[in-house]
Amino acid sequence: MKENIQSNFYDNLQRARDLAQVFLDTQTTNKTTPSLYDDDILRAAVVFLHATLEDLLRGTFKFLIGNKGPHLWKKIPLIGLTDRNQPKGFTFENLEGFKELKVKELFDKSVDEYLNYNNYNKISDICSMFKDLDINYEQFNETFPLLEKMIQRRHNIVHRADRQGALEELNFYLLPISYTDLIEWINNLDKFAVILFKSL
Numbered sequence: 001m002k003e004n005i006q007s008n009f010y011d012n013l014q015r016a017r018d019l020a021q022v023f024l025d026t027q028t029t030n031k032t033t034p035s036l037y038d039d040d041i042l043r044a045a046v047v048f049l050h051a052t053l054e055d056l057l058r059g060t061f062k063f064l065i066g067n068k069g070p071h072l073w074k075k076i077p078l079i080g081l082t083d084r085n086q087p088k089g090f091t092f093e094n095l096e097g098f099k100e101l102k103v104k105e106l107f108d109k110s111v112d113e114y115l116n117y118n119n120y121n122k123i124s125d126i127c128s129m130f131k132d133l134d135i136n137y138e139q140f141n142e143t144f145p146l147l148e149k150m151i152q153r154r155h156n157i158v159h160r161a162d163r164q165g166a167l168e169e170l171n172f173y174l175l176p177i178s179y180t181d182l183i184e185w186i187n188n189l190d191k192f193a194v195i196l197f198k199s200l
Contacts, residue, residue: 002200005059009193012052013186019045020182042177043157049185050154053147056193057129058115063200064133065111072132079110121155123148135199143195146188153177 023041065072079098098106120126123144130137140147156162156175164173 001059001063002197005056005063005200006193006197008059009052009056012048012055013190013193016045016049016052016182016186019048020179020186023179023182039174039177042179042182043162045182046150046154046177046185047157049150049182049189053151053189053192054120056196057120057126058118060196060200061115061118061129061133062111064135075132076110076114079106079113121151123151135196139195139199140192143188143192146185147192150185150189 019041023038023045026038026041065076078095098109101109120129126140126147127137130140153175162174162177164175
């Protein structure tokens with residue numbers, strides 16, 4: 001499974017790099033004045049880059065949870081009972097619908113649902129997951145500042161269409177974004193992943 005996590009990560013990272021190249025191509029196609037909205041290609045790449053991070057973290061969690069003790073399993077709700085990821089007690093009535101499944105399948109489906117509800121929108125979310133998995137999060141400290149900038153920028157793109165201003169006074173003007181920023185964030189996520197893969 002580790003190989004699959006690595007393969008998926010590098011495939012996804014390349015897709016972000018490809019979007020960056022698409023942006024460069026738009027700047028060299030005989031345009032006298034590049035469009036402001038060419039930058040939306042970069043914004044799309046930032047959103048995809050964050051998805052690449054989350055996919056990496058979810059894959060890592062699923063890969064490692066099988067080796068962890070009850071302290072971590074007790075956080076995982078039974079499939080169908082996930083409510084903001086707060087585990088609940090259950091009875092055989094809840095299990096009746098899964099009686100054809102093997103126990104491992106029930107575990108896997110419950111973990112998948114748990115991860116579908118999990119988001120990693122702050123560095124503290126990532127550190128919390130690493131702590132649960134006994135991964136030393138301090139080894140990533142060098143990558144966290146740029147990772148935080150990428151995460152915050154993705155949030156502004158997704159929730160505010162990358163407009164400037166406070167929420168109550170958003171205006172037409174978009175926050176500037178550069179190809180250089182995107183490449184820096186891509187390379188930083190690559191560095192983050194290299195450290196993580198050495199820890200698995």
